[in-house]
Amino acid sequence: MIVVENLVKTFPAAAGAGEVSALRGIDLEIAEGEIFGIVGPSGSGKSTLLRCLNLLESPTDGRIVLRGDDVSRLTGAGQRQARRRIGTVFQQFNLLHSRTVRANIEFPLELSGLDRRQRRARADELIELVGLAGKEKAFPSQLSGGQQQRVGIARALASEPDVLLCDEATSALDPDTTDQVLDLLAELNRRIGVTVVLITHELGVLRRICTSAARLDDGRIAETGRILDLVGRPGSVLGSAIVPVGD
Ligand code: ADP
């Protein structure tokens, strides 16, 4: 589904202090239908990797191949089209506060030129799918954090993306709501087959829903594999954190 080859991202540093190497040659394969977790300490490059994957940031070197297409050097209409194949869910939800739930979800569909009736039908289908039936006309300020994130997820799914990218999508939520949103992501993965890539700093998230994971450290992949293999792998930091000794 997604192949990342030697991905490098370097930022020019402020005040002539040299460069910042956010990603130092990332190789990664994410198979169709996975729930793939990316963990790592603050500053290890998780958000930069995700922003390269959703084409908000262009890599300094390397490639990103989505279902066989190199999407890392696209511009203009080609890039806009590729972006529709990738849905993003944000930590702070990023909803439009002057718009209702339905209008938030319709927003990306307006940009892709769907007519009013089709937009509405698609939005109502998504509202049902994420468990917000009855909230069509509510405004974001009238919803709980968990409900707002459900709107964020529905909006990300509006253009029927191949993959859903989530950057710390549950870190603004309390533990119970976090579990509900994670369960929703797992259910969507099962029901509509969308591949999920999820950045987190909480190992409990890996344990709950991920099928595979990678650990980033200082812009490099420190380890990666299927959760089941990591748990049995001697010396695996992820494996021992997922199933603590004596658990
Ligand atoms: P994480 O999400 O794992 O905390 P980031 O991807 O946000 O890490 O950051 C990785 C490194 O790249 C950090 O050293 C950060 O300061 C740097 N960085 C990220 N974005 C920029 C930017 N736009 N300009 C300069 N440096 C950046």
Ligand code: MG
């Ligand atoms: Mg980050």
